[in-house]
Amino acid sequence: MLLYLIAGVLLAWTVAYKYRRRNMYKLASRIPAPTNEWPMIGVAHTLSGSTEDIMASLQKFSYEAMENDGIVRVWLGHILYFVVVNPLDLDVLMKTCLEKDDLHRFLRKVTGNGTVFAPVPIWRKRRKVLVPAFSPKIVESFVDVFSKQSVKLTKQLEKQVDKGPFSLWPFVSTYTLDSVCDIMASLQKISYEAMDNDGMIKVWLGHILYFVVVNPLDLDVLMKTCLEKDDLHRFIRKIIGNGTVFAPVSIWRKRRKVLVPAFSPKIVESFVDVFSEQSVKLTKQLEKQVDKGPFSLWPFVSTYTLDSVCETAMGVKMNAQENPDSPFLICLNRILNLVCKRIFHLWLQPEWLFKLFPQYIEHQKCLNEMHEFVDKVIKMKRADMKTESKSKPETDKVYDLGQYKMQSFLDLLVTLSGGNTGGGYTDIELREEVLTLTIAGTDTSAVAIGYVFKLLAKYPDVQEKVYQELCKVFGDSNRPVIKEDLPKLKYLERVVKETLRLFLPVPFVIRKVLNDIALPSGRVLPAGSGVGVSIWGVHRDPHYWGPDAEHFDPDRFLPERFNLAHTCSYMPFSSGPRNCPGYQYALMSMKTALSTILRSYKVVGEQEPTTIPHIRVKIDIMMKDADGYCVALERRMPTFTKKK
Numbered sequence: 307m308l309l310y311l312i313a314g315v316l317l318a319w320t321v322a323y324k325y326r327r328r329n330m331y332k333l334a335s336r337i338p339a340p341t342n343e344w345p346m347i348g349v350a351h352t353l354s355g356s357t358e359d360i361m362a363s364l365q366k367f368s369y370e371a372m373e374n375d376g377i378v379r380v381w382l383g384h385i386l387y388f389v390v391v392n393p394l395d396l397d398v399l400m401k402t403c404l405e406k407d408d409l410h411r412f413l414r415k416v417t418g419n420g421t422v423f424a425p426v427p428i429w430r431k432r433r434k435v436l437v438p439a440f441s442p443k444i445v446e447s448f449v450d451v452f453s454k455q456s457v458k459l460t461k462q463l464e465k466q467v468d469k470g471p472f473s474l475w476p477f478v479s480t481y482t483l484d485s486v487c488d489i490m491a492s493l494q495k496i497s498y499e500a501m502d503n504d505g506m507i508k509v510w511l512g513h514i515l516y517f518v519v520v521n522p523l524d525l526d527v528l529m530k531t532c533l534e535k536d537d538l539h540r541f542i543r544k545i546i547g548n549g550t551v552f553a554p555v556s557i558w559r560k561r562r563k564v565l566v567p568a569f570s571p572k573i574v575e576s577f578v579d580v581f582s583e584q585s586v587k588l589t590k591q592l593e594k595q596v597d598k599g600p601f602s603l604w605p606f607v608s609t610y611t612l613d614s615v616c617e618t619a620m621g622v623k624m625n626a627q628e629n630p631d632s633p634f635l636i637c638l639n640r641i642l643n644l645v646c647k648r649i650f651h652l653w654l655q656p657e658w659l660f661k662l663f664p665q666y667i668e669h670q671k672c673l674n675e676m677h678e679f680v681d682k683v684i685k686m687k688r689a690d691m692k693t694e695s696k697s698k699p700e701t702d703k704v705y706d707l708g709q710y711k712m713q714s715f716l717d718l719l720v721t722l723s724g725g726n727t728g729g730g731y732t733d734i735e736l737r738e739e740v741l742t743l744t745i746a747g748t749d750t751s752a753v754a755i756g757y758v759f760k761l762l763a764k765y766p767d768v769q770e771k772v773y774q775e776l777c778k779v780f781g782d783s784n785r786p787v788i789k790e791d792l793p794k795l796k797y798l799e800r801v802v803k804e805t806l807r808l809f810l811p812v813p814f815v816i817r818k819v820l821n822d823i824a825l826p827s828g829r830v831l832p833a834g835s836g837v838g839v840s841i842w843g844v845h846r847d848p849h850y851w852g853p854d855a856e857h858f859d860p861d862r863f864l865p866e867r868f869n870l871a872h873t874c875s876y877m878p879f880s881s882g883p884r885n886c887p888g889y890q891y892a893l894m895s896m897k898t899a900l901s902t903i904l905r906s907y908k909v910v911g912e913q914e915p916t917t918i919p920h921i922r923v924k925i926d927i928m929m930k931d932a933d934g935y936c937v938a939l940e941r942r943m944p945t946f947t948k949k950k
């Protein structure tokens with residue numbers, strides 16, 4: 307019975323198929339075929355892999371079509387194609403045939419339902435969102451990017467001048483790639499659009515609707531109610547698990563309660579000695595670069611912040627400044643780089659697909675190395691706390707594990723979570739929190755220090771004022787910084803705050819909307835959508851910062867001038883219950899490093915002709931200088947050795 311049924315279905319399908327083909331043949335017979343049809347030439351060329359020959363065939367078909375009233379028919383496998391060159395026919399076809407051919411299915415594997423190859427029902431919605439993003443005003447705003455990339459391209463081509471023929475392709479292809487991949491430029495553009503649209507604009511990212519918000523009144527509500535982090539953070543959760551920064555709210559609440567007391571002013575102040583010692587080391591490391599022209603500051607400042615954070619978080623002297631080949635540092639940088647790639651490359655997102663890429667093995671290797679290291683520190687800490695022994699275990703060859711201090715965050719977390727025996731954090735919870743602090747505290751502060759350097763090089767008058775203040779506080783002494791110095795460095799603090807306004811390490815924060823939310827601006831954000839908080843946009847919005855919002859002016863933070871109309875109009879450390887608990891720590895670490903280095907060296911670089919600073923930025927988890935914080939140093943006085 308079943309066999310009869312199957313046979314019947316097959317027969318019906320064959321008849322229908324034959325009928326359709328007959329119909330097709332009938333229609334096709336009115337249209338000539340080219341003299342050499344596809345199966346003969348096309349397949350042979352395809353098998354030989356000669357794409358040049360395929361192009362030659364396509365050109366030939368086009369010529370034949372020109373001679374046959376603008377159309378010829380071609381079979382590709384079992385599918386009949388009409389090659390059309392007649393503009394009148396094309397006018398109708400381009401308006402009616404909107405579905406892309408199945409041949410594009412291979413590209414769809416990469417772009418998914420991205421507008422270009424999406425099926426028509428999906429395409430219609432996507433196109434509606436995409437078209438306004440190509441408005442003349444927006445496209446015009448990209449000319450700056452094209453222009454900068456063109457100057458770079460011209461400089462790259464310089465190497466080939468008067469050297470005979472060469473392939474232009476690698477040069478022009480990277481030019482367009484750089485322009486198109488300028489993710490930060492797109493985020494900035496969207497933020498400007500939001501400013502012009504009463505502080506909000508909507509954007510589709512894949513199938514999720516995001517609202518990019520820059521209105522501080524709306525943000526005040528959103529930052530207090532939308533506490534759940536977006537799913538895009540799941541890649542970084544692979545590293546830090548349920549560590550405070552990206553934990554689901556139910557877990558985050560408990561973790562935050564334990565973490566906040568560990569950032570009390572008294573505890574953070576006690577870290578200044580660590581910042582100071584590491585800053586002296588940093589100044590010594592920089593010595594090699596003095597009077598030697600421009601160099602990238604990034605490896606120097608990022609190892610300074612890593613050493614400071616590891617010492618204060620785990621009590622371990624990482625010595626990354628002297629030992630940049632430290633496996634922990636290499637793994638940390640590599641894994642963060644892979645996370646960033648996964649966020650922006652859709653094909654690396656599904657876990658099963660990512661596992662097929664060689665990067666997966668690298669990812670796991672780095673993860674294991676980092677976990678093993680932190681687990682080792684935790685084990686030693688527990689043992690040490692148990693025996694309360696002052697004698698330290700044998701020094702680890704690479705990490706110098708023996709030298710931890712008693713009041714690191716790790717000590718505090720063990721105690722604050724309920725103690726070393728029962729009730730307190732498990733080893734995994736401790737590892738998650740320690741890694742969270744390391745990741746949240748390292749690059750953020752390094753990025754910010756790097757931007758201060760860039761801006762001081764651009765504005766020597768501002769640097770001179772910083773230097774004069776340092777001379778006033780430290781006299782001609784080259785002693786290391788102590789905690790009492792920091793509150794006296796008021797102008798330096800204004801420079802840091804203004805830098806964090808214009809060039810902030812975390813320009814965007816993404817949260818989930820779990821329930822419909824009515825906002826002060828009158829809009830309602832629907833449950834299931836996402837909020838892209840453009841802190842970058844908030845900080846540059848002339849509605850709140852005046853017509854000179856884009857200008858670098860540290861004195862706008864003078865108490866008599868600074869009037870924070872809305873809490874959320876300045877929030878480099880975010881706002882609300884999920885803001886950054888490390889802001890005092892970061893400011894102290896930055897001020898210590900800057901006041902140590904700037905007494906020894908003058909930073910020089912390309913000066914800015916106006917008060918609007920231009921720094922080319924890229925998104926690499928954080929917003930970083932695309933040129934690696936390139937500056938030069940000139941000597942002012944000998945490096946620091948003496949204590950007060």
Ligand code: HEM
Pocket residue numbers: 550551552562615742743746747748750751754810811812815816878879880881883884885886887888889891892
């Ligand atoms: C200039 C330096 C820094 C900047 C600009 C910065 C910025 C931020 C921002 C914007 C957030 C909130 C993200 C959100 O709202 O979703 C955050 C969270 C956090 N930051 Fe920082 N941060 C800095 C330094 C630090 C340091 C030095 C530490 C620790 C040593 C730290 C630890 C954390 C932690 C634990 C969180 C998670 C808070 C929570 O979810 O409850 N940050 N940071």
